[in-house]
Amino acid sequence: MHYFTPKRCETTNKIMYHDRQTAWQAAEQSRIERGVELWVYRCEYCGTWHLTHRDPALNQATGHFKRSQKPYSRKKGFKPRHR
Numbered sequence: 001m002h003y004f005t006p007k008r009c010e011t012t013n014k015i016m017y018h019d020r021q022t023a024w025q026a027a028e029q030s031r032i033e034r035g036v037e038l039w040v041y042r043c044e045y046c047g048t049w050h051l052t053h054r055d056p057a058l059n060q061a062t063g064h065f066k067r068s069q070k071p072y073s074r075k076k077g078f079k080p081r082h083r
Contacts, residue, residue, distance in 0.1 A: 009043055009045060009046045009048065009050065010045075010046070011043075011045040011046065012043060012045065012046075012050065014043070014050040014051070015050065015051070016043075016046060016048040016049070016050070017040075017048060017049040017050070017051075018048060018049070019049065020040060020042075020049055022049070023040040023049035023050070023051060024040055026038075026051060027039070027040055027051050030051070036053070037053075038051040038052065038053060039051070039052050039053075039054070039055055039056050040052075041056055
């Protein structure tokens, strides 16, 4: 039996959809089968369409997904040096 292996983006490792309509169909199928709400966005690295769990409307409101630029350490009692 032959199984379809989707093409993946080299940078994000997410499934690549050639057009927005196909990505929306996959998101809708996921919602029906698994009850998971997904959104569609265009990848800035490969130019194809991907699915995400994060609402793009929230992304635009905050500006980006990335953490703030504060120093971060999991060590208890970590205090960054002031320069």
